[in-house]
């Protein structure tokens with residue numbers, strides 16, 4: 001049984017949103033939160049099913065089906081963020097289906113288990129940079145091309161909004177994550193540079209940088225009491241993160257309340273990147 005109460009009214013009423021990596025974890029929470037505030041969400045991922053090692057209470061129901069079951073318009077569209085033509089297709093499909101695009105959330109990413117830099121390979125570099133770096137850049141560019149064909153919305157004061165999911169690893173060095181961190185630093189810097197280029201066009205571009213959040217990707221850590229203790233040591237706030245912590249900030253950035261916010265990397269990390277909590 002679905003556990004969400006979605007009535008399709010709210011501050012994102014009739015806005016059209018794409019969420020990449022929407023089948024699991026934060027992407028799923030973001031898709032549900034945008035819809036809860038009234039957005040029509042195109043849920044995009046490699047496949048509609050959530051990864052089986054996640055913590056979602058209704059993990060067996062694909063995200064778009066949760067939305068549809070709650071009377072909200074949604075659709076699944078496959079897109080592998082490592083494939084340029086599939087990214088083009090995702091944006092084109094959305095505009096064909098719903099007539100416009102208002103919000104793009106670049107959430108999908110590749111993370112690989114921790115290892116020292118010397119143990120990393122060129123293949124891992126290409127894979128992480130390909131999805132986290134180039135994939136995000138390509139989808140940003142395609143979304144902006146679409147935004148530029150749309151008038152500035154009289155209510156929102158924006159032509160369109162992009163919210164990238166970066167990472168605290170893109171802000172501060174974390175041991176044994178060199179390539180992933182470099183790819184997330186690319187996301188954070190792209191956010192700032194592209195925001196600078198397109199502020200004149202009334203396009204908002206921001207990033208959210210999560211700290212340690214309980215999802216399938218980090219599940220291996222969340223199933224070990226010892227590692228939880230270690231992760232908590234680095235997080236000043238007395239609990240670790242949940243996908244909804246991230247989703248709520250994404251909804252704010254997607255809303256009219258954030259009209260004058262652009263080029264920002266907002267850390268949502270329980271203070272992880274603030275300093276050393278000795």
Ligand SMILES: NC(=O)c1ccc[n+]([C@@H]2O[C@H](COP(=O)([O-])OP(=O)(O)OC[C@H]3O[C@@H](n4cnc5c(N)ncnc54)[C@H](O)[C@@H]3O)[C@@H](O)[C@H]2O)c1
Pocket residue numbers: 020021022023024025026027044045046047050051054079080081082106107108109110111131165166167168169209210211212213214215216217218
């Ligand atoms: N979990 C954390 O602690 C944490 C911390 C900081 C940043 N992040 C970032 O948050 C975002 C979401 O992570 P999560 O923890 O929810 O991960 P997750 O693995 O639980 O979910 C990611 C989703 O992305 C999809 N995906 C993977 N590769 C894809 C591709 N090539 N194309 C399209 N979809 C693809 C997966 O199928 C999955 O459904 C990522 O950008 C990640 O780097 C996570």
